[in-house]
Amino acid sequence: xxxxxxxxxxxxxxxxxxxxxxxxxxxxxxxxxxxxxxxxxxxxxxxxxxxxxxxxxxxxxxxxxxxxxxxxxxxxxxxxxxxxxxxxxxxxxxxxxxxxxxxxxxxxxxxxxxxxxxxxxxxxxxxxxxxxxxxxxxxxxxxxxxxxxxxxxxxxxxxxxxxxxxxxxxxxxxxxxxxxxxxxxxxxxxxxxxxxxxxxxxxxxxxxxxxxxxxxxxxxxxxxxxxxxxxxxxxxxxxxxxxxxxxxxxxxxxxxxxxxxxxxxxxxxxxxxxxxxxxxxxxxxxxxxxxxxxxxxxxxxxxxxxxxxxxxxxxxxxxxxxxxxxxxxxxxxxxxxxxxxxxxxxxxxxxxxxxxxxxxxxxxxxxxxxxxxxxxxxxx
Amino acid sequence: xxxxxxxxxxxxxxxxxxxxxxxxxxxxxxxxxxxxxxxxxxxxxxxxxxxxxxxxxxxxxxxxxxxxxxxxxxxxxxxxxxxxxxxxxxxxxxxxxxxxxxxxxxxxxxxxxxxxxxxxxxxxxxxxxxxxxxxxxxxxxxxxxxxxxxxxxxxxxxxxxxxxxxxxxxxxxxxxxxxxxxxxxxxxxxxxxxxxxxxxxxxxxxxxxxxxxxxxxxxxxxxxxxxxxxxxxxxxxxxxxxxxxxxxxxxxxxxxxxxxxxxx
Numbered sequence: 123x124x125x126x127x128x129x130x131x132x133x134x135x136x137x138x139x140x141x142x143x144x145x146x147x148x149x150x151x152x153x154x155x156x157x158x159x160x161x162x163x164x165x166x167x168x169x170x171x172x173x174x175x176x177x178x179x180x181x182x183x184x185x186x187x188x189x190x191x192x193x194x195x196x197x198x199x200x201x202x203x204x205x206x207x208x209x210x211x212x213x214x215x216x217x218x219x220x221x222x223x224x225x226x227x228x229x230x231x232x233x234x235x236x237x238x239x240x241x242x243x244x245x246x247x248x249x250x251x252x253x254x255x256x257x258x259x260x261x262x263x264x265x266x267x268x269x270x271x272x273x274x275x276x277x278x279x280x281x282x283x284x285x286x287x288x289x290x291x292x293x294x295x296x297x298x299x300x301x302x303x304x305x306x307x308x309x310x311x312x313x314x315x316x317x318x319x320x321x322x323x324x325x326x327x328x329x330x331x332x333x334x335x336x337x338x339x340x341x342x343x344x345x346x347x348x349x350x351x352x353x354x355x356x357x358x359x360x361x362x363x364x365x366x367x368x369x370x371x372x373x374x375x376x377x378x379x380x381x382x383x384x385x386x387x388x389x390x391x392x393x394x395x396x397x398x399x400x401x402x403x404x405x406x407x408x409x410x411x412x413x414x415x416x417x418x419x420x421x422x423x424x425x426x427x428x429x430x431x432x433x434x435x436x437x438x439x440x441x442x443x444x445x446x447x448x449x450x451x452x453x454x455x456x457x458x459x460x461x462x463x464x465x466x467x468x469x470x471x472x473x474x475x476x477x478x479x480x481x482x483x484x485x486x487x488x489x490x491x492x493x494x495x496x497x498x499x500x501x502x
Numbered sequence: 503x504x505x506x507x508x509x510x511x512x513x514x515x516x517x518x519x520x521x522x523x524x525x526x527x528x529x530x531x532x533x534x535x536x537x538x539x540x541x542x543x544x545x546x547x548x549x550x551x552x553x554x555x556x557x558x559x560x561x562x563x564x565x566x567x568x569x570x571x572x573x574x575x576x577x578x579x580x581x582x583x584x585x586x587x588x589x590x591x592x593x594x595x596x597x598x599x600x601x602x603x604x605x606x607x608x609x610x611x612x613x614x615x616x617x618x619x620x621x622x623x624x625x626x627x628x629x630x631x632x633x634x635x636x637x638x639x640x641x642x643x644x645x646x647x648x649x650x651x652x653x654x655x656x657x658x659x660x661x662x663x664x665x666x667x668x669x670x671x672x673x674x675x676x677x678x679x680x681x682x683x684x685x686x687x688x689x690x691x692x693x694x695x696x697x698x699x700x701x702x703x704x705x706x707x708x709x710x711x712x713x714x715x716x717x718x719x720x721x722x723x724x725x726x727x728x729x730x731x732x733x734x735x736x737x738x739x740x741x742x743x744x745x746x747x748x749x750x751x752x753x754x755x756x757x758x759x760x761x762x763x764x765x766x
Binding site for chain 2: 392394395397398399400401402403404405408412413416417420496
């Protein structure tokens with residue numbers, strides 16, 4: 123220290139502490155924002171104008187087709203047939219019942235409505251973090267609701283007339299298939315993922331085999347095999363319902379994808395977490411349930427929702443075994459002579475796309491919300 | 503050679519620091535390999551109840567591996583490890599039994615980030631000891647007070663400083679009421695300013711008569727509380743002695759070199 127220059131006259135050594143000062147003022151408002159982002163330079167301005175013109179070229183005709191010029195109300199196809207250049211929402215309106223319920227018999231449609239209501243009552247509280255009875259809610263969602271719904275929708279008990287699954291269809295069937303796929307894929311996916319990471323060789327290889335085989339086959343093939351090939355191997359007389367086989371196929375397929383997503387999360391949990399849990403004497407299942415899975419699942423929420431969204435849209439593939447969910451119901455109605463016009467297919471498909479999009483976008487936003495909420499422990 | 507400076511300036515109450523003649527941990531001819539690499543070579547170590555043992559040595563000498571074998575976080579491949587009268591074998595029940603009685607504190611704390619401090623502490627008692635929640639919380643608060651952070655009970659680990667996290671980790675282990683405590687470089691990941699607060703807690707623990715095995719480079723701490731210092735190199739225990747003798751008259755050349763490098 124002694125051979126060092128005295129600190130008193132060095133310009134970079136502070137003689138007195140600097141007081142805290144407020145951060146620079148942030149400019150807010152629409153105009154400053156536009157100046158900074160849209161009209162920052164001549165080139166930016168040109169790009170902005172070109173962008174706006176291109177946007178208008180797309181949006182104006184689209185709005186004209188779908189909203190301002192569209193035919194919202196019409197008793198028959200005649201108005202639509204006369205205006206083939208605009209959307210025919212009257213067709214969608216007239217067929218709405220079919221799009222939602224498929225060919226479910228009219229007098230029994232209240233059962234589907236009850237099913238929708240039950241689904242909302244199970245799923246919405248489950249999705250709200252502060253809602254009570256989460257454990258019961260989860261059991262309700264995975265076991266009670268599907269069981270009750272199957273009795274309600276199939277009937278044949280408590281004086282409810284039986285409704286063959288052949289006539290199920292529309293949005294209702296899309297929801298049935300995707301709900302079962304999601305509700306089954308999460309628990310089975312977790313088990314498969316844990317199994318794949320197991321040190322027990324038989325469990326490990328069995329899980330690897332299931333995952334790799336199902337993942338390596340297109341869903342259409344799985345459905346096709348479940349719908350057409352499976353009965354060939356079963357003894358005559360044993361005949362599973364076609365829908366049940368499709369549900370089985372979709373669930374199996376989704377579980378394998380989910381397993382890989384969950385496995386990614388399991389691998390991302392630091393080794394120290396396992397060691398910390400073990401050193402307290404927690405056994406494997408307690409450790410997995412309380413320490414590892416909560417962290418692993420949090421990490422892979424985006425992946426899980428991604429799988430859910432993929433699954434939701436993939437349900438439209440069940441048409442391959444003649445099960446008519448939303449999209450195929452809509453497509454079938456194109457041939458309805460009462461409404462067949464040049465603008466019918468575009469209108470119907472836009473409607474179906476919109477329904478799919480609303481569901482998928484809701485899931486996506488919900489996943490964002492959950493991610494933000496669960497990151498609490500990692501915040502500083 | 504010189505004695506290291508004391509790690510903290512507290513006066514140590516030795517009234518309860520008594521070494522009994524009962525065996526707490528017994529390692530008999532323990533060997534371990536990582537693939538071809540021979541990490542532990544024929545380790546023999548008997549730890550009596552109430553002993554405070556500090557294990558020192560260069561990195562890669564097998565210190566951590568040795569104490570991690572004691573609660574079966576690492577498997578040994580040859581020899582016997584008997585902890586609290588229970589021999590560690592492949593039997594998972596035995597392993598869990600040992601882990602219940604042996605607390606461990608890690609270099610990187612390993613607190614559970616998704617649980618609050620209080621939940622971190624009550625988890626073991628509730629799920630392993632089957633203690634009612636209210637009782638477990640009472641126990642947890644007692645130990646959190648002992649490590650001087652009861653006011654942080656409802657925060658998450660990420661909101662605490664490193665020193666506070668490590669003290670929580672110690673409290674979490676103590677909530678299981680262990681007979682033996684293992685410390686695997688508990689202060690190595692801490693800012694120098696926070697080392698002291700953790701060492702003070704550890705010294706307090708030693709004063710209560712806990713059997714402790716500490717892998718640490720805090721030689722001041724070793725001098726203050728250890729009754730034995732063990733020096734390891736290349737997977738073997740090459741020297742062991744009382745702290746004063748160990749620091750003043752190291753016998754082995756390797757020990758002399760090591761001490762000259764870390765004590766100045």
